[in-house]
Amino acid sequence: MTGDLPDTNGGMAGRLRAYRTRRRASKARRSRARRWLTRTGIAVVLLIVIVVGGTAIYSSVQLGKIKRDTQVKNLVPHVGNTENILLIGSTDRCAVTNLKSFEQQCAAGVNGINSDIVIVVRINPSAKRITLLSIPRDTFVPDARVGGLYNKIDAALDDGPDQLAAAIEQDFGIPINHYVELNFGTFNNVVNALGGINMYFPDRLYDANSGLDITKTGCLHLNGLESLELVRSRHLYYFTAGQTPNFPAIKAAAASGAFVTSEAGGTYDGTGDLGRITRVHLFLKVLAGDVQRKGLGNPITDNSLIDAIAPNLTVDSTLGDSELLHIALDLHGDNLGSAPELTAPIVVDAAPYEYKGYGYGDVVFPTEPQDQAAVDQFMGSTPPGLKISPTKITVSVIDGTGSAAATAATASQLHALGYPIVATTATNYVGPVSETTVIYAKGHLQDAERVMSSLTGTVVLGEGTPAGGADVSVNTGTDFSVATPSSATTASFTTAGTSGPGAVLTSVIAGAPVAATPVTVTTTTNPNLAPPTSATPQIAPWDPRACP
DSSP: OGGGOOOSSSHHHHHHHHHHHHHHHHTTTSOHHHHOOOOOHHHHHHHHHHHHHHOHHHHHHHHTTSEEEEOOTTOOOOSTTOEEEEEEEOOOGGGOOSOHHHHHHHHTTOOOOOOSOEEEEEEEGGGTEEEEEEEOTTBEEEEEETTTEEEEGGGGGGGOHHHHHHHHHHHHOOOOOEEEEEOHHHHHHHHHHTTOEEEEESSEEEOTTTOOEEOSOEEEEEOHHHHHHHHTOOSOEEEOTTOOOOHHHHHHHHHHTOOOSGGGSSEEOOOHHHHHHHHHHHHHHHHHHHHHHHTTTOHHHHHHHHHHHGGGEEEETTOOHHHHHHHHHHHTTSOGGGOOEEEOOEEEBOSOEEETTEEEESOEEEOBTHHHHHHHHHHTSOOGGGGSOGGGOOEEEEBOSSOHHHHHHHHHHHHHTTOOBOOOOOBOOOOSSOOEEEEEOTTOHHHHHHHHTTEEESEEEEESOOGGGOSEEEEOOSSEEEOOOSSEEOOOOOEESOSSTTOEEOSOOOOOEESOOOOOOOOOOOTTBOOOOOSSOOOOTTSOBOOO
């Protein structure tokens, strides 16, 4: 993240630290089951692909141990042999063996399943290509809950894997073909089956929450538990040469949620979940490389790897052994350690977020056009809907900001781009800060993607019922803009009520295109909103990586 964090005290780094501190403090009373997660789904899929490809003689027997009792209704049949696999980590302590701390938590009644991170793997055997996309867990989106309700993406799993798959499909335009769920035991067992792995640590690291304590620098050997502590770390401190950790101060800060820097003896990383995603991606590359070097051609190691994976893995009922074998054989021999690993760009809201009067704590927002560019890179293509002419898509504009004037200006500028505007009396004021949602009826995703391409800022897709019978509705938020048209249109508006919640746009834009000055949409720039993050964050100088 250092490419996006040029300073240590202010700017984006300060906003990210504030975001992280408030999130930790607001959840201090929640079960550790909610904070602990497994971020190894990618590694498991890579391991299956690599190992099964080299062990076809007995793989069908071992793969029979995988649980296939999960029926996910919203999966989409894949076209050709390219597939998108949704991976989540299960926090089911009672499914874990050989890890005493988790067994103790299970016995104490600490259990439950949630998805604090969402990862999608796209497998293209024909091109021998795997691409990974992580979606930050605090991303605030529509369709997260049943009924199209807004929430953080990690809350979707509360309504089951069906809802999580649907939310990703509807909000990001990514079809999900299969679902994979794993637990803590998978990760620990896989690393230990390899005999541990080696990673290079530029600096000493410590995380009181995950238990990570790296006391030396250089190329170090990690066992399964130490690796789990590394990938779970999101409250990381680093210590350069000559610095000594102040453990009492760090532990006291971790307990209170008010993380310290000056008293810690070192520096607090401050990137929270984003920094952890980057470290997870680095670790998975090392893990995949180790599997290729140690596993292939060694039946004993290969069998141990599959035996470590299969019993701790749950997949959807449609993902059979033959399909796994087919993917594995097609990709066998590819350098999976070099697979592109992307993170959906976000805008961090450094202030606690309220939506329709309900407090959601700390959230992050999707951002355009950065998100669409990341999805395009992940999918390997641009949405076909971008080729649709705006004249073919009817659009209504919903007042989400309490400003009839701003709503009218948005409608005018969209019409200037060629979209036929449908009159609406709907209003949907949600609060002083909100994202813009492009709402589309079922079957009109491509239309919505075309409309979204005309917007920039905190914008997201959402399946629902557009207002006024239009193909697509734009529910306006506080931080967005409309693309500047090459020509504008004449327009006439009448409004009912005054500016503020309840103000309604009541008339339709009329008139033929003319050479005129386009209407400027006035948006509010919230000082609490940080700049968009990168889809490929830079590695921080203190982050571990592959040994030289």
